[in-house]
Amino acid sequence: MIDLHYAATPNGLKLRLFLEETGLAHRIVPVRLSAGEQFAAPFLAISPNNKIPAIVDHAPTDGGAPLSVFESGAILLYLARKTGLLWPRAQRDQLEAEQWLFWQMAGLGPMAGQAGHFRAHAPEPVPYAIERYTREAARLYGVLDRRLRGREFIVGDALSIVDIACYPWVLPHAGLGHDLAATPDLQRWFERMRERPATQRAYAGVEDPYAKPANFTEAERQALFGQGAKT
Numbered sequence: 001m002i003d004l005h006y007a008a009t010p011n012g013l014k015l016r017l018f019l020e021e022t023g024l025a026h027r028i029v030p031v032r033l034s035a036g037e038q039f040a041a042p043f044l045a046i047s048p049n050n051k052i053p054a055i056v057d058h059a060p061t062d063g064g065a066p067l068s069v070f071e072s073g074a075i076l077l078y079l080a081r082k083t084g085l086l087w088p089r090a091q092r093d094q095l096e097a098e099q100w101l102f103w104q105m106a107g108l109g110p111m112a113g114q115a116g117h118f119r120a121h122a123p124e125p126v127p128y129a130i131e132r133y134t135r136e137a138a139r140l141y142g143v144l145d146r147r148l149r150g151r152e153f154i155v156g157d158a159l160s161i162v163d164i165a166c167y168p169w170v171l172p173h174a175g176l177g178h179d180l181a182a183t184p185d186l187q188r189w190f191e192r193m194r195e196r197p198a199t200q201r202a203y204a205g206v207e208d209p210y211a212k213p214a215n216f217t218e219a220e221r222q223a224l225f226g227q228g229a230k231t
Contacts, residue, residue, distance in 0.1 A: 002026040002079075003056040005046060007033050008206045010168035011072040011109065015053045017164045018076060020198035022085045034216070036223040046070065050227075055079075073105040076161040086161045093156040100147075100154055100162045104169065108144070111136045112169045115176045116210035123221070134177040141173065145183035152189075167193045171203075175210030 004019065006012045006028050019026050031037050031052050038050045047054035047070035055075050060067040061082055069075045077098075080087035088094050115133035118126055144166065147154060154162045170190050173180055180187035193199055216224065 001058045003029050003058070005029045005031050005043060005052055005054045005056075007031050007052050009033075009052065009209065010113070010172070011051075012053045013168040013202060013206065014072045014165050015055070015075060016202040017167065017198060018079060018086065018161065020202045021159065021164065021196075022079075022083065024079070024083065024085075034220040034223055039223075057082075071105075073101050073165065076101065076165060080161045086159060086164060088156045088158070088160060090156070097155045097160050097162050101165055103143075104162070104165045108137075108140045108166060108169050111140055112172070112176055116172060117225075119177065120175060120210045120212065121214045121216075121225070137176050138178050138182075141170070141178055141180075141183050141186055144170070145186040148185040148189045151185075152192075154189075163189075163193060167199070172208045172210045175208055175212075 002019070002024060004015050004026050006015065007030065008016075018024075031043065033052070037043065038047070038052065043054070044050060046056060046068040049070060051070070053072055053075060054068060054070040055078075057067045057069070057078075069078050079085070088097055111133055114129070115137040118129040118133055122129075144154070153159055154166060167190070170180075170186065171194075173190075180190060
């Protein structure tokens, strides 16, 4: 049994997608980010960076005590390697998967997230930041578009954790100022991913976080964006 500490953010939805695709036994533990639940001591013991998602695996392969893992990319790698699910078999494909997973974690996610923040969540417009991150997100969409030329999936010939990691950061493309028609191979992949039954289940009732400007209270904004080194 896996406990998934979760909120419906793009990074949280990576793990929902993985668990829906694989059917692994799990329990969802909601974390209300705008209420500051990510700063509670029990959650910090699992995720010291006070971010979701995080998991607790109650049946680790070493047979020891329950094992906690934080950071969405690390969790995907851990579960894929443990189960062999959504993980390439060929060694070269595994290396490709690791590279593209790190690419998503270091590039696509942070840059798209910043574009979304300044376009929809910032309390006032910052034109330079909006242009900077919108342009960089579009560049990264272009990188993925070229990677998908002639390919059904990002790595190998089957769905992998790389597709799972990238999809939640492509879904909000419109709110990030990108028209998928400009990246047709990415659009083809996106439409096929969106139609998968597991995707439909994972996203049932989930809204695009960047589709419209947010209306946070001051307390919610502080919980989400106001933390500093001593918080």
